[in-house]
Amino acid sequence: MAKAGSCILALLLLIGLAAPWLAPHDPLRTYLAHRLEPPSLAYPLGTDHLGRCELSRLMFGTRISLWVGLAASLLSLAMGLLAGVASGLGKWWLEAPLRGVLDIALAFPGLLLALVLVGAMGPSALSLVLGIAGSVWPWWGRLVRGLVMSAKQSEFVMGGRVVGVEGLRLVRHYILPQVLPPLLVAISLKTAWVILATAGLGYLGLGVQPPTPEWGAMLQESRMYLTRAPWLMLAPGAAVTAAVLGFNLLAEGMRDMLQVKQIRGW
Amino acid sequence: MKSTWGISLLKRVAYLSAVLLGISMVTFGLFALAPGDPAEIILRDRQEAPSAESIAHLRDELGLNDPLPLRYLGWLAKALRGDLGRSWQTGEPVVGQLLDRLGATLELAFCTLVFVVLLSTAMGIMGAVFKDRPTDRLLRALSILSLSLPNFWLGLLLIMLFALHWTWLPLMGRGGPANLLMPVVTLGLAIAAMQGRVLRASLLEAISQDYVRFAYAKGLNSWAVLRSHLMRNALPPVLTMWGISLGHLLGGAVIVETIFSWPGLGKLAVDAVLARDIPLVQGAVLFMALVFVLANQLTDLLQRCLDPRLRRGLDADSGDHFG
Numbered sequence: 001m002a003k004a005g006s007c008i009l010a011l012l013l014l015i016g017l018a019a020p021w022l023a024p025h026d027p028l029r030t031y032l033a034h035r036l037e038p039p040s041l042a043y044p045l046g047t048d049h050l051g052r053c054e055l056s057r058l059m060f061g062t063r064i065s066l067w068v069g070l071a072a073s074l075l076s077l078a079m080g081l082l083a084g085v086a087s088g089l090g091k092w093w094l095e096a097p098l099r100g101v102l103d104i105a106l107a108f109p110g111l112l113l114a115l116v117l118v119g120a121m122g123p124s125a126l127s128l129v130l131g132i133a134g135s136v137w138p139w140w141g142r143l144v145r146g147l148v149m150s151a152k153q154s155e156f157v158m159g160g161r162v163v164g165v166e167g168l169r170l171v172r173h174y175i176l177p178q179v180l181p182p183l184l185v186a187i188s189l190k191t192a193w194v195i196l197a198t199a200g201l202g203y204l205g206l207g208v209q210p211p212t213p214e215w216g217a218m219l220q221e222s223r224m225y226l227t228r229a230p231w232l233m234l235a236p237g238a239a240v241t242a243a244v245l246g247f248n249l250l251a252e253g254m255r256d257m258l259q260v261k262q263i264r265g266w
Numbered sequence: 267m268k269s270t271w272g273i274s275l276l277k278r279v280a281y282l283s284a285v286l287l288g289i290s291m292v293t294f295g296l297f298a299l300a301p302g303d304p305a306e307i308i309l310r311d312r313q314e315a316p317s318a319e320s321i322a323h324l325r326d327e328l329g330l331n332d333p334l335p336l337r338y339l340g341w342l343a344k345a346l347r348g349d350l351g352r353s354w355q356t357g358e359p360v361v362g363q364l365l366d367r368l369g370a371t372l373e374l375a376f377c378t379l380v381f382v383v384l385l386s387t388a389m390g391i392m393g394a395v396f397k398d399r400p401t402d403r404l405l406r407a408l409s410i411l412s413l414s415l416p417n418f419w420l421g422l423l424l425i426m427l428f429a430l431h432w433t434w435l436p437l438m439g440r441g442g443p444a445n446l447l448m449p450v451v452t453l454g455l456a457i458a459a460m461q462g463r464v465l466r467a468s469l470l471e472a473i474s475q476d477y478v479r480f481a482y483a484k485g486l487n488s489w490a491v492l493r494s495h496l497m498r499n500a501l502p503p504v505l506t507m508w509g510i511s512l513g514h515l516l517g518g519a520v521i522v523e524t525i526f527s528w529p530g531l532g533k534l535a536v537d538a539v540l541a542r543d544i545p546l547v548q549g550a551v552l553f554m555a556l557v558f559v560l561a562n563q564l565t566d567l568l569q570r571c572l573d574p575r576l577r578r579g580l581d582a583d584s585g586d587h588f589g
Binding site for chain 2: 100101103104105107108109110111112115116117119120121122192196199200203204205206216219222223226227230233236237238240241244245248249252
């Protein structure tokens with residue numbers, strides 16, 4: 001399963017990187033004479049309401065989704081790691097306020113915080129990254145905190161303490177190795193979620209602004225032509241599904257391989 | 267015994283109040299610090315040419331010239347009395363608009379929860395009973411696929427097939443039970459898939475326990491063991507998930523409500539964000555966060571009642587972020 005997942009992701013990465021060479025047309029060039037054309041040899045996935053090549057837009061859209069997905073995922077991980085380790089290992093005066101901040105940030109359900117953050121900053125790729133990272137980091141904080149606390153109580157770490165290992169060395173050599181496998185699974189799962197959120201916000205009109213091709217926005221545009229041009233709706237949705245599926249399969253495979261029990265469900 | 271209960275309850279209420287205060291600060295701060303002059307936006311909305319004079323006048327009228335902490339305190343004092351201001355677009359009180367939309371969100375949330383509970387229980391039990399056999403493998407593949415389907419795409423696919431192609435179901439909006447069908451499936455499928463997996467894992471963990479072998483040794487049949495021994499032990503983690511997902515659903519299914527033009531809180535929030543109607547955004551976010559926190563607290567209390575051993579610590583799998 002991890003193999004299937006990484007194959008999908010590698011393929012998407014390749015398409016994203018090589019989009020300028022692979023794409024049959026300029027994704028931004030409008031050609032009104034050819035609007036809403038069904039798939040043909042010249043336009044393998046048809047054309048949209050402005051006569052732009054759907055396949056080329058799809059290929060270039062890979063870049064935004066993967067870029068925002070990975071950037072937001074890693075940024076939130078970094079923030080969450082800091083907060084989680086500090087509140088899991090730190091002194092009480094650090095632990096209590098951090099826990100409070102995490103609880104406050106976790107009180108906004110689902111996409112709500114990301115929606116409002118991106119809305120406040122104004123739609124752009126950067127505010128997508130910041131807004132999504134800003135809504136996901138407390139999740140990481142809580143996860144890391146829980147992992148660190150349970151690692152701290154393990155006999156292995158106690159043993160390290162008994163022989164006098166302290167501070168950063170304890171974190172690096174004793175706590176991190178226990179925390180890492182569940183984190184790897186969680187990174188993959190959360191990146192899947194972040195890609196869903198990116199496309200979701202794009203669908204709501206809060207993503208990267210037109211004419212930049214983005215999967216969520218392409219789906220939003222296709223809504224008007226569901227009966228006239230259903231292919232416009234199928235392709236971007238399938239692309240989002242493939243990307244999310246790739247990360248979910250990777251996570252599933254890693255979960256089995258690394259025998260991670262802490263992160264179930266998702 | 268009674269007094270420790272009281273103290274822990276008091277502590278919880280105090281902590282909750284602090285969290286709610288923090289939520290209100292975040293809510294207020296988010297849009298207050300956003301770029302763009304609200305006065306100018308309102309004037310543009312009213313189709314008036316924003317002159318320096320009219321902007322200054324409106325800023326004064328809205329109290330935008332006061333320092334931020336003062337504005338926050340004023341807003342909070344009013345909010346505590348149940349007044350969240352008036353919408354900039356319509357001029358209607360925000361609280362009234364929120365209450366108007368609450369019914370639709372409640373309807374969608376509870377129906378989705380019923381769908382999720384039924385589907386996830388069926389999937390979880392089937393997965394555990396047929397562990398590693400074709401049925402289980404198929405269910406596992408289906409659930410990973412459902413988890414990967416973006417709900418906005420699923421919604422559009424359903425609309426295309428059932429509302430436009432076959433015209434069996436109404437396209438959008440709120441109305442009879444037929445209107446509920448597509449939003450409920452769109453919203454619930456991924457949640458049900460995830461919870462089915464949790465229930466399966468939870469059941470399988472319970473199956474390997476000694477008391478189950480003892481129950482079989484007593485001569486009970488599988489169904490009796492499942493019903494009276496396994497489910498009872500596998501249920502608490504699943505119940506927590508149901509509670510938390512109810513909180514999420516009540517918090518507004520932002521995307522699904524938008525796709526189906528469902529007149530609930532989620533759609534209200536999206537429209538308000540897009541229109542930069544700041545009092546409405548603040549009100550909606552505060553309200554949803556409040557509902558979400560209270561639902562989580564209730565779930566937590568319920569879980570404590572059901573599971574006296576309640577482990578503390580690792581609660582990362584309580585599954586948030588449904589989107």
